[in-house]
Amino acid sequence: MFEDAIGKRSNKVRNTVERGAVRKFADAIGDAHPIFVDEDAGKASRYGANIAPPTFPRVFDYGEIDGLGLPSKGLIHGEQIYHYERPLLVGEDIHCWTEVKDYKEKAGKSGTMGILTLEGKGEDDDGTLVFSADQVVIITEAVRKGMKA
């Protein structure tokens, strides 16, 4: 049902790697290491600033893709890949967008599954890519039926 969406992308959205958000996130994953949360430790590090944990891009806004209305319930997260050119720095702006990379349907145990691959990207202010984030989402038959209804 999402075949037509392949190749569609959202507009870029500016996100700030906020100090408070990084602190809260690091704490929530039990990893409040000084490199993430202690300002002096960040300044003294090779990065000259605090950095964000590698799964932090989950919090960014990637914008909306026209015509891709995913339900808020029932989706299964199958796979996640982050690829970094360098770590994210606390305080910097990151411009994010997302694109539908692929959609396939496959017969499974409980009916036909939709397998949707979304690729998010984040660039710095100079337009240099900092990271990409691929996400594979599984949409069960029950969820797809609910969407058509």
Next chain:
Amino acid sequence: MSAIAEKQAGDTLEAVTLPPVSRLDLIKYAGASGDYNPIHTIDEEAEKAGLPGIIAHGMWTMGNLAKLFTPYYEEGFIETYQIRFRGMVFLGDEVSLNAEVSEQNEGKITFDVNAKNQKEEDVLKGKVVFKTY
């Protein structure tokens, strides 16, 4: 702690076993990540979705696993972090986090990583490529 760059195939990072998963852990992660899917925080919603109870966000476990590498950021950074979500994590589960070097090559160290529950079942599994400076 020995330098990550000296690790060879078969070497491991110090494994971590998390305290039993609590409701507060998941409420905190929902707030920090903005993922408010109610199957992670509200019993009735999890049951409605056909689950025996609330389950941890897969991304919570993936986030936790990354901390095995946090002590090494002066030496390099996680270049690639790839995870497949294999099983569900329930309240009270005791999750262990593991990383073993599979390849050591020109400034890139590849680890097989996994998180297992107390029954030794994989809940997530994947790879980390750590790039050294």
